[in-house]
Amino acid sequence: MTYPVLLLLLAAIFTLAMSLAWAVAQATRQSGWIDSIWSFTLGGAGLFAALAPIWPDGGTTPRQWLVAGLVALWALRLGGHIAGRTRGGGDDPRYAHLRALWGDKAASELFLFLQIQALSGFLLALAVLAAARNPAPGINAMDLAGAVLLVSCILGEAVSDAQLARFRRDPANRGKVCDVGLWGLSRHPNYFFQWLGWFGYVVIGLQGLNAYPWGLVTLVGPAFMYALLVHLSGIPPLEAHMMRSRGDAFRAYQQRVSAFLPWRPQPKKAL
Template identity: 60%
Template sequence: MSVVSAIVLAAVALCATMAVAWLVATRTGRSGWVDAIWSFAVGIIGAFLALVPSVEGDNDHGRWLVALLALVWSLRLGVHIAGRTIGDSRDDPRYGQLKQEWGASSSSRLFWFLQIQAASAFLLAMSIMAAAHKPAPALGLGDWVGVALWMVAIGGEALADRQLKAFRDDSANKGKVCDVGLWGLSRHPNYFFEWLGWTAYVAIAIGSPSAYPWGFATLAGPILMYWLLVHVSGIPPLEAHMLRSRGVQFRRYQERVNAFWPGVPMAATTREGT
């Protein structure tokens, strides 16, 4: 299969997959399935593009390494989101708010919204492909720096997810805002580590000892994820929901803890009733 054919097939597959995600979400009423399916799709399509033979000089070890990173990432995240969706009968509050705003046209608008997500998935899969096909005779320093970043990202995100689940599972914390562990350093540590994972492909590709212009395509990963998580579909709608459901508690949390970048908590100044 030629590279062009593989890229076209990947684009079509992602559009079809997100159409299936739309169908599942509308039939079940649980939009959490969208994010689980999206996660699996990015990893599988990214690994497929990583393993497609490209040009002479490809390093088989490098291609398999990148494919493995993509697959393990998607498996961990997808399974986590799927488990959360199965265990909660409520709809994802972010999608729930969108449906409320869209009104009677929510079904059709959700379909096209998920096609936009297919486009973002395609860009991420292409960044995985760019990292996998760097010309190098063997694995080098950049590869191992990338693996180290990926391990920190996967471990950090998994730890943040476990800490949040443990907090929510404790009945004494009902109605409270989670600010323990990593959640005391960032209001969205899972998002931060998710973003960090995409810098791994940049280290792998740009760390190549030879000139590789396509390596800079991997920058699309962290740039796109930062924009989505911080400015579009991540923090803004989730924090709007938390302000509606937690009120003053969450405003105090916002004052004390950074939204995205981990840091030392600050002193809160919000007062009850303000």
């Protein structure tokens, strides 16, 4: 196939997958499945983008397999975590709030919202594509550095998710704000590692930039993920929910702990 055909297929994959996510959310009333389906779709689309045969390119390179493995590992970890959290749970409070705001138009508005998410997934898949198709020979130190960075961030995100889950399982913490472990350094350490991991594709894609200017496309990954997490569908709606559910406790947490980048927290004020 050619690159234009590959791009059209990637767009179709995301459009159909997020339409399916809409149908699942409507049927189950559990919107958490949306993010799980989105994560698995990005992983599958990333695999396809990395490994699909492109005319007149030759066979599959070690770099393509490396990038394919990285995006698959990321998707399995994140998608599996969200699916496990969603199974048997209630509706995602962010989506529940949107449904309430949309009122009678909730179904149609959610469908349009998820098609925007399809576009976001497509843009991120382009970063994976650009990294995988870098024609630099063999696997070198830059590839390994990018892989180590991304795997480290996957582990960091997993640790932060595990710390939050353990905090919530303790009945003594009911109604409290998690500020233990990584959550004492950042209010959203999982989002931080999610964003930082996309620089792994940048490290892989930008090598040999003079011969491969398309490597600049990898910058779309961290740039768009930062906008998505910090300004759009990540921190703003989640913190609005936390303010509604935790009130002064979360307000005090906001004053002490960095919103995104891990940093030394301010001391707790005496009561």
